[in-house]
Amino acid sequence: MLKERQKLKKWVFVLIAVSTALFLLPLFFTDHAEKKLEKRGLSRESLLTELNPVVAEKKAELVKKTAAIGITILITDDFRSIEAQDELYKKGRSVDGSIVTKAKGGESYHNYGLAVDFALRKKDGKVIWDMNYDGNRDGKKDWMQVVKIAKDLGFEWGGDWENFPDYPHLQMSFGLSIAQLQRGTKTALLDE
Numbered sequence: 001m002l003k004e005r006q007k008l009k010k011w012v013f014v015l016i017a018v019s020t021a022l023f024l025l026p027l028f029f030t031d032h033a034e035k036k037l038e039k040r041g042l043s044r045e046s047l048l049t050e051l052n053p054v055v056a057e058k059k060a061e062l063v064k065k066t067a068a069i070g071i072t073i074l075i076t077d078d079f080r081s082i083e084a085q086d087e088l089y090k091k092g093r094s095v096d097g098s099i100v101t102k103a104k105g106g107e108s109y110h111n112y113g114l115a116v117d118f119a120l121r122k123k124d125g126k127v128i129w130d131m132n133y134d135g136n137r138d139g140k141k142d143w144m145q146v147v148k149i150a151k152d153l154g155f156e157w158g159g160d161w162e163n164f165p166d167y168p169h170l171q172m173s174f175g176l177s178i179a180q181l182q183r184g185t186k187t188a189l190l191d192e
């Protein structure tokens with residue numbers, strides 16, 4: 001009888017230990033991701049509300065540097081809220097049109113203020129997405145000239161993605177994956 005009780009005690013202890021570990025594990029991961037954000041000077045709140053200041057600065061530089069070689073670009077999108085991303089995701093799925101994104105709310109770098117989209121503006125003011133256009137007549141495609149300058153500024157180009165290339169898309173991930181950004185911003189999301 002005494003042995004039985006000891007056995008039971010042991011099991012209760014194991015059960016408590018396991019459930020404590022299961023409870024603490026996500027906390028550890030959240031904390032870890034937050035620390036990563038902090039180390040890069042990214043605050044959870046600002047990630048969910050505005051274009052990152054570094055990205056904003058590089059965006060301005062991109063506009064200036066492309067203008068210097070006779071290319072006018074238009075930034076068509078930068079920070080995008082999670083709600084706006086969800087709306088965009090519906091396009092070509094539950095609403096008319098063609099699919100423009102594979103990312104649901106929270107799955108795009110735009111949702112953390114770390115991405116911008118660009119288009120070219122012709123001299124007559126028309127905005128185009130023609131990747132073969134050579135408006136500055138230097139024998140090179142304007143689009144790829146913009147991409148080259150963007151990459152030199154530290155942007156990653158969506159056109160390099162193999163499974164769903166996104167040619168107007170430029171982002172700065174700061175070495176953070178979407179999963180890390182999601183974990184790091186979870187607390188801020190829950191606060192809303």
Ligand SMILES: [Zn+2]
Pocket residue numbers: 110115116117166168169170
């Ligand atoms: Zn984009």
